Amino acid sequence: xxxxxxEDSDRFCDGFSRRSFLQIGGLALGGASLxxxxxxxxxxxxxxxGINHKAVIMIMLPGGPPHQDxxxxxxxxPSEYRGEFRPIKTNVPGIEICEEFPRIAGMADKFSFVRSMxxxxxxxxxxxxxxxxxxxxxxxxxxxxxMGAALSKLQGATNDSCPPFVGLSPKCRHDEWGDPGQxxxxxxxxxxxxxFRGGGKEDIVLDGISLERLRDxxxxxxxxxxxxxxxxxxxMMEGLDVFNQQxxxxxxxxxLADAMDLSxxxxxxxxxxxxxxxxxxxxGCWKRLDQFLMARRLVEAGARCVTIGFSRWxxxxxxxxxxxxxFPLLDQGVSALVQDLHDRGLDKDVSVxxxxxxxxxxxxxxxxxxxxxxxVSCALLAGGGMNHGQIIGATDRLGGEAAERPVEFQEVFSxxxxxxxxxxxxxxxxxxxxxxxxxxxxxxxxMKELVG
Numbered sequence: 485x486x487x488x489x490x491e492d493s494d495r496f497c498d499g500f501s502r503r504s505f506l507q508i509g510g511l512a513l514g515g516a517s518l519x520x521x522x523x524x525x526x527x528x529x530x531x532x533x534g535i536n537h538k539a540v541i542m543i544m545l546p547g548g549p550p551h552q553d554x555x556x557x558x559x560x561x562p563s564e565y566r567g568e569f570r571p572i573k574t575n576v577p578g579i580e581i582c583e584e585f586p587r588i589a590g591m592a593d594k595f596s597f598v599r600s601m602x603x604x605x606x607x608x609x610x611x612x613x614x615x616x617x618x619x620x621x622x623x624x625x626x627x628x629x630x631m632g633a634a635l636s637k638l639q640g641a642t643n644d645s646c647p648p649f650v651g652l653s654p655k656c657r658h659d660e661w662g663d664p665g666q667x668x669x670x671x672x673x674x675x676x677x678x679x680f681r682g683g684g685k686e687d688i689v690l691d692g693i694s695l696e697r698l699r700d701x702x703x704x705x706x707x708x709x710x711x712x713x714x715x716x717x718x719x720m721m722e723g724l725d726v727f728n729q730q731x732x733x734x735x736x737x738x739x740l741a742d743a744m745d746l747s748x749x750x751x752x753x754x755x756x757x758x759x760x761x762x763x764x765x766x767x768g769c770w771k772r773l774d775q776f777l778m779a780r781r782l783v784e785a786g787a788r789c790v791t792i793g794f795s796r797w798x799x800x801x802x803x804x805x806x807x808x809x810x811f812p813l814l815d816q817g818v819s820a821l822v823q824d825l826h827d828r829g830l831d832k833d834v835s836v837x838x839x840x841x842x843x844x845x846x847x848x849x850x851x852x853x854x855x856x857x858x859x860v861s862c863a864l865l866a867g868g869g870m871n872h873g874q875i876i877g878a879t880d881r882l883g884g885e886a887a888e889r890p891v892e893f894q895e896v897f898s899x900x901x902x903x904x905x906x907x908x909x910x911x912x913x914x915x916x917x918x919x920x921x922x923x924x925x926x927x928x929x930x931m932k933e934l935v936g
Contacts, residue, residue: 600877768796
């Protein structure tokens with residue numbers, strides 16, 4: 485640990501001063517704690533004036549959310565299929581969603597409800613949601629990179645003090661449910677900064693080192709790096725270089741610290757988002773609502789992709805009890821985020837997607853739960869300058885198969901890349917063998933319903 489002496493400032497809401505908050509773990513070894521945790525103040529000053537880049541916020545519902553209890557209710561199905569929830573009207577004629585989402589219903593014109601996602605796999609991981617591709621078969625050496633890693637590689641950082649890719653999920657007991665998105669074959673230089681998975685926010689204290697002494701340390705570190713660079717062909721060296729550049733560049737800015745300091749927000753807005761809970765449910769994720777606000781502040785600070793994990797959705801039992809607990813929280817967090825983006829003029833610059841790794845069985849089991857159902861699932865989209873206020877696709881009368889307009893994950897990714905200015909079907913990045921690899925397979929165009 486080392487502490488860098490700088491100017492004093494006010495205290496954060498948790499009682500720590502900025503001086504105690506700015507911590508770097510393992511900086512002399514090229515660690516990535518400080519580089520990314522203090523990285524966004526200058527850009528955060530552009531609040532209410534838009535941003536000069538495009539970004540994506542990806543909200544993960546790990547465990548597999550029940551599509552037929554959220555956006556695709558089957559009110560006319562037999563009771564053992566339709567369940568306990570009832571549909572309500574939205575502000576878009578003809579669109580109805582679950583009664584537990586009244587806030588989203590009241591602003592459905594700002595959303596697109598995809599009812600026919602196909603191509604899911606069975607295992608509990610978020611690979612499809614983070615990369616658009618299946619993780620079990622056909623992955624290149626090193627694995628597929630997530631969208632955040634690809635944006636880091638192709639577009640880089642928007643400024644010297646903010647990481648382009650941030651993951652706000654905690655470390656979960658079933659770690660795949662806290663996956664922020666892997667860098668895959670792009671290597672560690674393009675991995676997510678993860679302040680809540682260890683080695684991040686809690687590691688940023690600076691131990692009495694002045695900026696002058698730090699510059700001396702930088703020179704020494706450079707000497708070591710010159711030696712190591714000649715013998716490292718794994719890609720880790722590139723990662724260390726990036727981490728070091730960010731670390732030293734960030735020392736003159738408290739940007740990321742400010743982006744994550746919600747005490748700087750209007751209290752009424754903070755209340756609109758809500759706080760939620762930091763408690764981890766079983767082996768799953770937490771239900772923090774303030775991470776939705778944090779994500780918006782991070783994209784204003786310069787992040788290109790922010791991933792969020794929310795709750796645990798593997799409801800093999802008590803599906804409806806858990807829905808009554810979690811649906812209203814998700815309703816509050818997502819509606820607050822999307823309305824906030826519109827209020828701040830960011831709705832054309834920031835795309836939002838909400839989804840999980842698969843859907844749930846049409847028929848309710850004997851424990852009042854729904855089991856794994858990879859044959860069809862759902863997604864919720866907002867922002868990005870897309871056409872909203874619509875339903876895309878349909879399932880059969882029991883919610884078990886895509887009956888109209890099946891939507892592939894790569895189509896959604898092609899659309900999200902399009903929104904940030906990348907033609908994913910004609911853009912390639914080299915894998916570890918040097919082979920050019922498309923971001924999405926060329927047959928998957930952006931969704932015409934959204935961007936046509």
